[in-house]
Amino acid sequence: MTRPRNISRDFTRREFLSVSGASALSLANPRPADAVSHAARQTSPVSPTASPFPKNFLWGAATSAYQIEGAAHEDGKGPSVWDEFAHKPGKIHDGETGDVACDFYHRYAEDIAHMRDMGLTAFRFSLSWPRVLPDGIGSVNQKGIDFYSRLVDALLAAGIAPVATLFHWDTPLALHRRVGWLSRDMPQWFGDYAAIVARALSDRVTHWLTINEPRSFIGGAYVTGVQAPGEKLARAAYMRAAHITFLAHGRAVQAIRANAHQPAQIGYACDVSPSLPATDSAADIAAARESTFSSPLDHFSGAHWWRENAWWLDPIFLGRYPASALAALGKDAPEILAGDMETIHQPLDFLGANIYGGWLVRADADGRPQPVPFPAGFPLTAFGWQVTPDAMYRGPKWLHERYHLPIFITENGCSSRDWISLDGKVHDPQRIDFTARYLLALARASREGVPLLGYLHWSLLDNFEWQEGYTQRFGLIFVDFPSRRRIPKDSALWYAAVIKKSSGASLM
Numbered sequence: 001m002t003r004p005r006n007i008s009r010d011f012t013r014r015e016f017l018s019v020s021g022a023s024a025l026s027l028a029n030p031r032p033a034d035a036v037s038h039a040a041r042q043t044s045p046v047s048p049t050a051s052p053f054p055k056n057f058l059w060g061a062a063t064s065a066y067q068i069e070g071a072a073h074e075d076g077k078g079p080s081v082w083d084e085f086a087h088k089p090g091k092i093h094d095g096e097t098g099d100v101a102c103d104f105y106h107r108y109a110e111d112i113a114h115m116r117d118m119g120l121t122a123f124r125f126s127l128s129w130p131r132v133l134p135d136g137i138g139s140v141n142q143k144g145i146d147f148y149s150r151l152v153d154a155l156l157a158a159g160i161a162p163v164a165t166l167f168h169w170d171t172p173l174a175l176h177r178r179v180g181w182l183s184r185d186m187p188q189w190f191g192d193y194a195a196i197v198a199r200a201l202s203d204r205v206t207h208w209l210t211i212n213e214p215r216s217f218i219g220g221a222y223v224t225g226v227q228a229p230g231e232k233l234a235r236a237a238y239m240r241a242a243h244i245t246f247l248a249h250g251r252a253v254q255a256i257r258a259n260a261h262q263p264a265q266i267g268y269a270c271d272v273s274p275s276l277p278a279t280d281s282a283a284d285i286a287a288a289r290e291s292t293f294s295s296p297l298d299h300f301s302g303a304h305w306w307r308e309n310a311w312w313l314d315p316i317f318l319g320r321y322p323a324s325a326l327a328a329l330g331k332d333a334p335e336i337l338a339g340d341m342e343t344i345h346q347p348l349d350f351l352g353a354n355i356y357g358g359w360l361v362r363a364d365a366d367g368r369p370q371p372v373p374f375p376a377g378f379p380l381t382a383f384g385w386q387v388t389p390d391a392m393y394r395g396p397k398w399l400h401e402r403y404h405l406p407i408f409i410t411e412n413g414c415s416s417r418d419w420i421s422l423d424g425k426v427h428d429p430q431r432i433d434f435t436a437r438y439l440l441a442l443a444r445a446s447r448e449g450v451p452l453l454g455y456l457h458w459s460l461l462d463n464f465e466w467q468e469g470y471t472q473r474f475g476l477i478f479v480d481f482p483s484r485r486r487i488p489k490d491s492a493l494w495y496a497a498v499i500k501k502s503s504g505a506s507l508m
């Protein structure tokens, strides 16, 4: 057996660290390395002056409301499940909350100035549902709408396309008290909210995402219970919540299309963890591809929740649940009423993929996928997540093959242990190296014909990382939480150079 892949040295440090390290992306010639060089598999020979990415590729960063906004009780905002959950003792690392977070609600202008300096062409944010509708339904909080309207205006004035997510986990508490995502009323409520937002912003916002990471959301909220509202439900109940979440997505797509002032580009942001071939053998590649979309029963348990992909994608993009998953779930499969699959399966313009990594798989003697443990000492981010850039090649490629839509990378990034150095700067070489490797893998997918809309780095700012509080720094911009002072990290300067080089006329 060939040794499992690892991400050993592919590029020199200088290539990634120098500002001209931006050329890492046009550094398209494979290194004359050994036969199984990772770099050789990540790149293919093209002109060194050609950008691997399409014209109008969006370069941006992503965030979410509860993780950055703060102003938890200001200007008429209602409470979300996170406002309640974070205040419960023992739920969040160090007892932190998102009450103030990055204070983006008051500092967005400063943050947009940083984005402009970096040359970002897109910014993904989410709207807090209870900021718009304090009770989730009923009366609209005009001050909430006004905030997002000002934000959109300021982004456009800076030449940055707003990418608006309707739901990134902060369910209105009032709706949770009416059983929230277990209620068949939720799709209607979410659709009504989507209509209000579309009417208010779609004259200026063209890119929309309905729901962020339904898999992680249901997993954290209702399976493991480590995220708000912190429930551990029986399998039949959490699968019902998943089905209702899909219905809510469908109703939101209908509502945006019906209320938009101009043609809308609508997607759905799914976290995708592809299986990755442990070696380059055709058998391992085929096994990994198959395993990426297969649904064994253990994928629906707390332990392997994060590996399931097809359940969260097939209904939305193909209009059906994977047969293997329905069979595996048996009586715990959700009840599907007449018309449900049609509502869920709305035409979409792109597939939003949040890709952080994948799992190693090889073919057994019969060609069936078999998990392979990561070798000792495998590279890890500060969060302990494996660094597997191949996910950013296999993921988009296999997603496009199966669902035939353009791919928009709506999240990718890593946490690292960043601090302010004696020179007053924040040096984060690991984020630069991580991002360069993943972008090279994405470039490979692009060269092989996968249509790509853009890449949004998670995250613009260090922020509130859910149950981890402020311990996981994912930002391109450092936030000193006591003062909320911002300092662009080295990676922000590097990313700016990548964007400049890749979108410059000479590279087109």
Ligand code: FCB
Binding pocket: 064, 067, 212, 213, 216, 271, 354, 411, 458, 465, 466, 474
């Ligand atoms: C994703 C979430 C995002 C953030 C990153 C690190 O799963 O969508 O809010 O927590 O992970």
